[in-house]
Amino acid sequence: MEGVDHLAHERNKTEFDVDAMKIVWAGSRHAFELSDRMARLVASDPAFRKDDRTRLGRKELFKNTLRKAAHAWKRILELRLTEEEAGQLRKFVDEPSFTDLHWEMFVPAIKGQGTDEQQQKWLPLAYKMQIIGSYAQTELGHGSNVQGLETTATFDPETDEFVINSPTLTSSKWWPGGLGRISTHAIVYARLITNGQEHGVHGFIVQLRSLDDHMPLPGITMGDIGMKFGNGAYNTMDNGVSKFDHVRIPRNQMLMRVLQVTREGKCVQSNVPRQLIYGTMVFVRQTIVANASTALSRAVCIATRYSAVRRQFGSREGGMETQVIDYKTQQSRLFPLLASAYAFRFVGEWLKWLYTDVTQRLQANDFSTLPEAHACTAGLKSLTTAATADAIEECRKLCGGHGYLCASGLPELFAVYVPACTYEGDNVVLLLQVARFLMKTVSQLDSGKKPVGTTAYLGRVQDLLHCCCDVQRAEDWLKPGVVLEAFEARSARMCVACAKNLSKFENPEDGFAELSADLVEAAVAHCQIIVVSKFIDKLQQDIPGKGVKQQLQNLCYIYVLNLVHKYLGDFLSTGCITPKQGSLANDQLRSLYSQIRPNVIALVDAFNHTDHYLGSVLGRSDGNVYPKLYEEAWKDPLNDSVVPDGYHEYVHPMLKQQLRNARL
């Protein structure tokens, strides 16, 4: 059976150029080729095998990750990979490890917050991995509220040092990846105190372990914080706890790009604008959105392929049963997720542009678009990660019972993904920030301040409050103008309603607290416009490849109309559309499902995931699911012996009624 393509009949139905779509998905031919090369490099290297991961105990699992991280680094050096290639290689190794924190948090923090001298000293060490860095911000008692961190860094003018201290149990650093057992250094965030005065939270480079024997330095207690959700998953990472007992570091290890502490302990603001950190935030969140589309694409690829393999019911005259992907219930759950993967991909691409734009403006001291860019990235981070986490679990359910097996790949994908809803800003907290920005924008409309960027539509609020959707037939829902107006009107009306309700409170903060659930809903409505409009923008571009644009169009409107259906309450209660129009949206959606159905296998093939990266028997590219599931089962340690360990002590006495005297 090896070598047979069980999905060939599906692939033969394809109505578009899959190779061209692969380029669209990757973003460019360059991006496709690089990613393809790195994915194959990892997949073909037996040292990166990961199919045994969910069966390993914690210590074994962790040791295995250390091995892979070292091997990855060795290959990166041997092949003289560029930074971009190395990042892709690490992505395809697909195993959280201490190197993630080193490259994605420690190095960027020094680059962003360190002075030139600090960068010159620390970056070469970090680039060669002569030191391994972590990023220690979150504490046992403080996550979202960074300003509430309790760790202190007190300047001692006598010795020209900072004293890093954890005054309480809850001030223990808690969660930083790599901190538990591996990192040699960390950026530790602490309240700066000089001359008895507090100066807010800042980052300090602290050496944690000896570079000789890896023992913790005096005054530092460190450990792993224990098992996390899922098999394999983030248990490959030593998320850690650390307590500092008056640990001394030289003054020049405070990251001083923005604020400097002088020899005398005086705080001096540099001429570097504080807003610079927002640039970093835009960058990090852009990465998170891109990762959301990738994670979602993996889950959707698995569920789509397996839905085409799996047959159940509907056999007529002893023939084959129906492929579950042909059931409308399956389509109405799965196809919107496929569409979301593409939608998030394109909005992620746009965020890359936004980052460049923001960076250029910052360099020109133009901060005018920053609040809008900040709100926009916060909202998109929240929207895409929440949707992706839910979608992965939905894809698991769409695979029926077998989705519950680790061999399906979905349990681990879920467990590894869900922290994205919490880290880098809790999703609800972020939506409240978006809502706050929207309320401010609305309140300033009267004063003539023109909303910019993704909030520009609020400048047309009077029109949007009174417009009428002119959908008459189902196909009218395929008009970009109609769709955008409906989404903009809904968001504008929800924003205005919130603003009106807020104005009834004497204290605006009390109102904001009381109405926060409504405000979150308004923020979601606003963020959906961004995703929808960037997908529509994409369709305006010149997209080569036979039939590619047609498929993207179908996906776009599946995404859009599914939102209309799901948030029908919003659209109807604000009077943006009528019940009849809602029902027409539903009709159009069903018709789009039928149109896209022959192409769905090719649409997930376009993600170009290797079987290694997918890590799923159900999602195998060749569809040869059942024999491989069967094979996989026998690898479980429980199958090492026919009579299991424990049988003689516990089961046999039970069967023989001899338990009474057994020692258990």
Place this chain on the structure above:
Amino acid sequence: MEGVDHLAHERNKTEFDVDAMKIVWAGSRHAFELSDRMARLVASDPAFRKDDRTRLGRKELFKNTLRKAAHAWKRILELRLTEEEAGQLRKFVDEPSFTDLHWEMFVPAIKGQGTDEQQQKWLPLAYKMQIIGSYAQTELGHGSNVQGLETTATFDPETDEFVINSPTLTSSKWWPGGLGRISTHAIVYARLITNGQEHGVHGFIVQLRSLDDHMPLPGITMGDIGMKFGNGAYNTMDNGVSKFDHVRIPRNQMLMRVLQVTREGKCVQSNVPRQLIYGTMVFVRQTIVANASTALSRAVCIATRYSAVRRQFGSREGGMETQVIDYKTQQSRLFPLLASAYAFRFVGEWLKWLYTDVTQRLQANDFSTLPEAHACTAGLKSLTTAATADAIEECRKLCGGHGYLCASGLPELFAVYVPACTYEGDNVVLLLQVARFLMKTVSQLDSGKKPVGTTAYLGRVQDLLHCCCDVQRAEDWLKPGVVLEAFEARSARMCVACAKNLSKFENPEDGFAELSADLVEAAVAHCQIIVVSKFIDKLQQDIPGKGVKQQLQNLCYIYVLNLVHKYLGDFLSTGCITPKQGSLANDQLRSLYSQIRPNVIALVDAFNHTDHYLGSVLGRSDGNVYPKLYEEAWKDPLNDSVVPDGYHEYVHPMLKQQLRNARL
């Protein structure tokens, strides 16, 4: 700090009699006392410790489960526990094991489908656990479609035996718990073939393993199917695969209560009605609904207590930060789940009554209410398990980052719970059955057939199509009549709309397939009425205890109005309520959150969960979260040594730039 109640200030706010509420939750004083006694028995027995479970490798974990199962059985015998007590004890041991299948599937199957002689032969062996039974229905290629099972049982008249055979790979039994390594027997479902003719799928008692040395009997290949979702969780269970190669069993091991195969191989229908199996189905699903409320109550208890302990933001003048439970965003996500736990509890209680009613009618050969009872239990199974699975994950998110730690208990609770959405009928397949029944009911209205039980309201369809909701002020939403009418009108209108759309198709089956997503939504709307109406019925009862009824009333309307908000699209598009009324529902909901807020800790205390059963550091009854989290972390195997295994091979060479020559 030990012994201090960090939640005392919360408990002091309580406005109702918690002990009385405990009785209400348990269902009766008897049920409370029994459950309380068993919970404490397990919690106080160190042999049942489970806090190390998520750290164990598969083999160790499984052996540990065998030990606990034996210990539980020993205690059951020593204490001469009743069947009811033994069931509760197993529940509180809280670890899936082969005994679940034995008691909950194998024994009931023999009782329900075995003849008197079969019961006399097999039940005593099973009751003493001299044999251990599994229930082998699902196959690698067939789950939902039981009639599609491929395993055959061919009668051989020469030897008076059945030959059990797995003709294909996909016919391998796959999933049965206990089958992998432990069960000595199983009820195997197979297509009955006698004299070359097929007679549908039936159950056969097949011995799997020797009672002497536990080796598989000739012709049977068995193994564990491998790791499943989550740490600990269902990996304590040896869900198994088995293939039968012409395995012979005596004729009298086919379960023959309904259909008998004679010595000559003739099939003879007994006078026992086939419908009897529906009685069992009602029973099993009633258990599933009860389990949903229990699982949900555990998650809600953890999230509620931790939300009262956790503080973040909002500190004024250096005082304490705000408890996260005081944020409206937290309340609007958490309190509806608390209300759902109670709602599911009461509908589960009502299902017990329904089971008794159905059983009595069956005994009197009255099958008239059976289709309705069947649809009703199918729908409630789907509704409660889907909501509970989502709710557990939502509770985990409500605990922020720390919810991701296994120490929170929530990852395992989720992983252990989610299969409920798939087993005993996939949730979507079940809703389609409900929809089919609803469409039949609607189509028969004209012919004057009166709908019964939970569909009785459809008899008033003409009124419901034209009624107008008369909510004028927010408080009007607290009127039972108003609520029921709104829900009934919405469901009736959705059903009628579906029926109308179906009638446009020439072939009704094509229509049903095409419109299945809409039909599922109508089914959900119908099932919600059952939950809502049973909660409202409960409030009509005499409920002792100061303030208890008031709290239940608040919970009931939180449940109801949250549904109105969540399904606003349904209510508005069917014209059952106006946007203004939807907005008033929201206002009332916010007010109910404030009313219930002081009581929420007491409302989760009323579940009477021991700390052992909860298995969560975040949900500790005394609220002493942070020191215990810190303590727990150090138990991870990674913390056994300060320099981790693998450092010398993989990390040190990296730091020292000596990787080039390393063997990895």
